[in-house]
Amino acid sequence: MHRRHLYPLTQGGRLSAFSRRSHASASIAGVTPPTDPFTAIAPFYDLDFEDYYDDVSFYQSLAEYHGDTVLELGCGTGRVAVPLAQSGLRVTGVDINAAMLAIAKQRMGTRRGLTLKRGDMCRVDLKRTFALVTVPLGGVQHLASVEAFADAIATIARHLAPGGVAVVDIEAPHRDDFDPTPQPIVEHWTKPWTGGGQVTKLVSVESRPSEGMKDITWHFDIATRTGALRRVTTAFTFRTITLPEVTLAGRLAGLRTVAAFGDYEFTPFGDFSERMIVLLQHPDQPSPPYATLAEAGRR
Structure with missing residues (x-):
């Protein structure tokens, strides 16, 4: 049976706690997420689940x-x-x-x-x-x-x-849900996109163990066929x-x-x-x- 998680798999197949502190060190800070976390990334959402049935x-x-x-x-x-x-x-x-x-x-x-x-x-x-x-x-x-x-x-x-x-x-x-240890940002996947070119998804997660929450940031880097580059970023919590x-x-x-x-x-x-x-x-x-x-x- 095909199995996948919503987010990158590490540490024996489970989600690790990726840190926004690493996000800053990777020089990709400075993008303001939209108020509604899924409006801007709706065109790319199905790339995550295209083979999940x-x-x-x-x-x-x-x-x-x-x-x-x-x-x-x-x-x-x-x-x-x-x-x-x-x-x-x-x-x-x-x-x-x-x-x-x-x-x-x-x-x-x-x-x-x-x-x-x-x-x-x-x-x-x-x-x-x-x-x-x-x-x-x-x-x-x-x-x-x-x-x-x-x-x-x-x-x-x-x-x-x-x-x-x-x-x-x-x-x-x-147990990884309660591990606040900082880890670097992770590239989740790169896939062709029907909108033109290809999309790379990057993920950053920071756990808040005392609250049972994770702060998650998704970056979608779009490379068009003409060579243009743009980034769409969203952030949300996951309980x-x-x-x-x-x-x-x-x-x-x-x-x-x-x-x-x-x-x-x-x-x-x-x-x-x-x-x-x-x-x-x-x-x-x-x-x-x-x-x-x-x-x-x-x-």
Whole structure:
């Protein structure tokens, strides 16, 4: 199975704590990030995930069991929402970023099955419920506070239909998340770009262990076919979240944790898992036969 993290892999395949102090020594300081961290880099976002598809089949398996209505909070450019809609599911995607939603709309084209809404996952109320509610690939980890995280889980509960299931997909906690040791800036990748030329992504991360946060800076260096160079920079925070925190936030919102997996093949979550995929349901709902779903997914 193909596996990737959102950020560069070091130290045995895990994310290290890259320092902004190194960022300055590399002579690339002085670029002011945009107010909205993802507007400026929206054209390059899909380069990070162009071959990442493992979670799509995971959500399809859950939808086959629970029902064909899906809400994705933090749908971004439609990496998950579009293929789910193309598979016949009725998908609603919500994102706060208009530039990302525009790309998702373009990706879907004229095909039906996907409704896109601009909104904040901490506040949105669509006045309806869904059989499957998802926040894929660390979406809740971008929230700036514990209160915002709890609000997002409350949004999930508000939109989850009886008998449905919610999925909160998080990068699993690791000791490197609490290591403030400075490390140099890292080149993540260089790829051709459909906009012309090629793009190089550079990443800097500084951990704040006492707060369970990482300050992340992305630089996209664009080299056009004519030889022109320009840089687009963004910065954001990324929160470390543990399983007990998800369980507590779910309980406060009226949900219970029914399972936690370490990958998209329904492998139980453990100390060495790369991901922490938490499934939540309303109380008194029967838990699905996940072993059966896992077996079906391997066929």
